[in-house]
Amino acid sequence: MKIFSRTILLCLLSLLLVSCGGNSSSTAERSPVYAATVQAATAADYNKVVQHIYVAYFGRPADVGGLAFFSERFLAVGAPTDIVAMSQAYNTNADARALIDVFSGSQESKDLYPGDNGVFIDAVYLNLFGRAPDAAGKAWWVNQLNTGAMTRASAAVNVMAGAQSTDIDVIVKKTTIAGRFTAALDTVQRSRAYSGLAANVIVRNMIATVV
Numbered sequence: 001m002k003i004f005s006r007t008i009l010l011c012l013l014s015l016l017l018v019s020c021g022g023n024s025s026s027t028a029e030r031s032p033v034y035a036a037t038v039q040a041a042t043a044a045d046y047n048k049v050v051q052h053i054y055v056a057y058f059g060r061p062a063d064v065g066g067l068a069f070f071s072e073r074f075l076a077v078g079a080p081t082d083i084v085a086m087s088q089a090y091n092t093n094a095d096a097r098a099l100i101d102v103f104s105g106s107q108e109s110k111d112l113y114p115g116d117n118g119v120f121i122d123a124v125y126l127n128l129f130g131r132a133p134d135a136a137g138k139a140w141w142v143n144q145l146n147t148g149a150m151t152r153a154s155a156a157v158n159v160m161a162g163a164q165s166t167d168i169d170v171i172v173k174k175t176t177i178a179g180r181f182t183a184a185l186d187t188v189q190r191s192r193a194y195s196g197l198a199a200n201v202i203v204r205n206m207i208a209t210v211v
Contacts, residue, residue, distance in 0.1 A: 045081050046071035051178045052083040056156040057103045059127035060204040061178035064191045073099050087161035090154050104153035117145040124156045129167045130211040174210045
């Protein structure tokens with residue numbers, strides 16, 4: 001990656017991390033993130049849930065093209081606009097399920113998670129909560145994957161949807177930063193800077209510091 005690209009990404013992330021602040025959101029403030037919503041009228045209404053999936057699965061914000069692509073496709077298939085309802089729609093909406101599974105079938109997924117399902121669950125917990133899973137929880141998720149009851153993409157969505165207590169605070173902060181980051185890619189130069197493996201690593205490492 002060119003030096004100017006690294007500089008752009010790091011400057012954006014520094015500004016966003018500072019603006020995030022350290023105060024925990026109240027339950028009232030958190031509820032819109034997880035509350036069920038009505039059918040969205042525009043693709044923009046899906047931006048938040050797409051950011052949730054990107055953070056859960058890849059540990060990074062959506063790039064501009066990815067955000068637009070998935071937001072438009074989820075709108076077209078009538079998918080829900082929040083992560084809890086999306087996790088439920090995985091079993092009832094075949095089109096939404098196919099879109100979610102695109103994440104686990106991507107080349108980035110193959111490069112990022114070459115290990116077994118235990119390693120994958122460890123990575124998802126680290127992406128979402130900045131911590132390792134408890135032994136019993138990890139065993140349950142790994143069994144779901146090993147038996148084919150879930151795909152890796154659906155497991156990541158379900159882990160996020162089932163977050164409790166302070167884990168919700170961490171998710172809210174990470175997805176808020178992710179949304180602001182993608183929105184800040186508002187020039188061709190900035191958008192191009194966030195492209196490729198090297199850029200993904202830089203931003204993933206910075207998002208990991210949000211706890």
